[in-house]
Amino acid sequence: MGQQGDFIQILRERGYAVDDLCQPFNVNGPSAHVDITTGTTVFAIKYADGVLVAGDRRATAGNVVMYDRTDKVLELDRFSVMAIAGVPATAFEMARILEHSFKYYRRSQLQDLSFEGKLRALSTLLKNNAPAALAGTGTVAPIFAGYDQLEGCGKIFFYDILGAEFEAVEYAVSGSGSSTIRGILFYMNRWGSGPVAGMNEEEALTFVLRLMTSAAEFDSATGGVDAQAQLYPVVKRISPEGVRNIPAERLKSLFSEKVLNHV
Numbered sequence: 001m002g003q004q005g006d007f008i009q010i011l012r013e014r015g016y017a018v019d020d021l022c023q024p025f026n027v028n029g030p031s032a033h034v035d036i037t038t039g040t041t042v043f044a045i046k047y048a049d050g051v052l053v054a055g056d057r058r059a060t061a062g063n064v065v066m067y068d069r070t071d072k073v074l075e076l077d078r079f080s081v082m083a084i085a086g087v088p089a090t091a092f093e094m095a096r097i098l099e100h101s102f103k104y105y106r107r108s109q110l111q112d113l114s115f116e117g118k119l120r121a122l123s124t125l126l127k128n129n130a131p132a133a134l135a136g137t138g139t140v141a142p143i144f145a146g147y148d149q150l151e152g153c154g155k156i157f158f159y160d161i162l163g164a165e166f167e168a169v170e171y172a173v174s175g176s177g178s179s180t181i182r183g184i185l186f187y188m189n190r191w192g193s194g195p196v197a198g199m200n201e202e203e204a205l206t207f208v209l210r211l212m213t214s215a216a217e218f219d220s221a222t223g224g225v226d227a228q229a230q231l232y233p234v235v236k237r238i239s240p241e242g243v244r245n246i247p248a249e250r251l252k253s254l255f256s257e258k259v260l261n262h263v
Helices: 003-013 088-109 115-128 130-135 178-191 201-218 248-260
Strands: 037-039 042-047 050-055 059-061 064-067 073-077 080-083 143-148 153-159 165-168 171-174 234-239 242-245
Touching (some): 042 201, 050 080, 080 088, 088 115, 115 143, 115 153, 115 165, 153 171, 171 178, 178 201, 201 248
Antiparallel strands (some): 050 234, 080 143, 143 153, 153 165
16 A cells, blocks of 8 residues: 555544545435535635735524634645635545645655645545535535745635636635625726736735625625624735734734725
8 A cells, every 4th residue: 555545544543534525425415404504705816925815704504604703714734725615514624634644745755745736635635525515515615825836936726616626817716705706806907006916915915805895795604804803804825935824913903994994
């Protein structure tokens, strides 16, 4: 058995649901109606200094708000993140498997897994999850973003639920609020004051907060920003130095100065 097989066995021994991602499901859907918990909205944009990846905090089941503090932008290693839209239970398990897989490769091979290898690993998990996705019980439509150390640039990829990957030139969006955000991004790049890729960090972060607020205005499943409850989107920055969290205090300041009070 090769190293990959050994690693999968380690995951099984430690209780990770690797095999559950491959189990056959009834393609006609769940036998009984259940409101499955889902999460939206996530997006990634390129700006002057790298890539910003953002996700709102809301998880819903039908018309019920299940949780308003969900982290949908998950750091997989020093140079890559996965932003999740869909069923959190499946997405969190995928993220845990990828995180351990990347760590196992780095420790066993004494080097990081290539950017291409990371893309393939996520694609494989989504492909294995296809029966559950088609049955409507495990749909995940993630965005993968990271810094490609070999090519020296930040990259954004998005996937369909069967594992097909697509590279985004400027931005990628996923989740029920994505149609609003995609429309604004298209307008900004075509007729705005300048392309989003040319924004500095303060401009880009302000734009992220405005995008999330706009999505929440038209989509009840998107949490947006709740300043009274101190709830702001999770935003991570990807640059040559790796993945960094944008502190909530900075988002709070920008939201107050550039979103609420901007005329």
